[in-house]
Amino acid sequence: MPFSFIKLSIIMLLSIIFLQNLPTGDKLGTINITSRVEPPLLRAYSKNEALLHLSFENVDGSKLLWCESEVHVDKPLSLAPDKELSVGKTRIGILKPHSKIEKQVKLYTMPNNFPDDYKFTIVLYAYDEEGAIAERAEHSNTIRCAENAKEV
Numbered sequence: 001m002p003f004s005f006i007k008l009s010i011i012m013l014l015s016i017i018f019l020q021n022l023p024t025g026d027k028l029g030t031i032n033i034t035s036r037v038e039p040p041l042l043r044a045y046s047k048n049e050a051l052l053h054l055s056f057e058n059v060d061g062s063k064l065l066w067c068e069s070e071v072h073v074d075k076p077l078s079l080a081p082d083k084e085l086s087v088g089k090t091r092i093g094i095l096k097p098h099s100k101i102e103k104q105v106k107l108y109t110m111p112n113n114f115p116d117d118y119k120f121t122i123v124l125y126a127y128d129e130e131g132a133i134a135e136r137a138e139h140s141n142t143i144r145c146a147e148n149a150k151e152v
Contacts, residue, residue, distance in 0.1 A: 037052050037107070054122060057095075064096055068089060071122055077109060088105070116144075121139070
């Protein structure tokens with residue numbers, strides 16, 4: 001009986017020590033995501049094509065991360081010129097410490113778009129050297145569609 005109590009006490013002590021060494025939320029957030037759209041304004045009631053510029057910056061000075069992202073767009077935005085495609089993936093590559101990678105994604109609209117602000121979301125997955133997800137980050141932005149927009 002005393003042996004199992006000692007064994008249980010050691011397991012509990014090791015569990016407490018292990019839980020104290022886990023990374024907390026303060027250590028996350030090592031990648032900054034920024035986006036901009038060219039042109040910044042789309043025409044309503046017509047087909048449009050825009051270029052989404054994505055920038056990923058590793059602000060952590062110690063981690064080498066392999067990254068990929070998902071791009072989610074709301075209707076009437078699409079990732080394909082001839083059909084509705086609301087989710088796509090982008091391979092970003094290896095982000096070295098204090099480095100920055102930029103990617104471009106084309107956005108399209110069909111003639112069924114109305115004057116409004118349309119949302120898109122970038123979901124980033126950063127993998128560490130063991131292949132496990134080290135960080136997941138989301139970035140949302142909007143693109144404006146107006147009736148009297150300049151030629152795009």
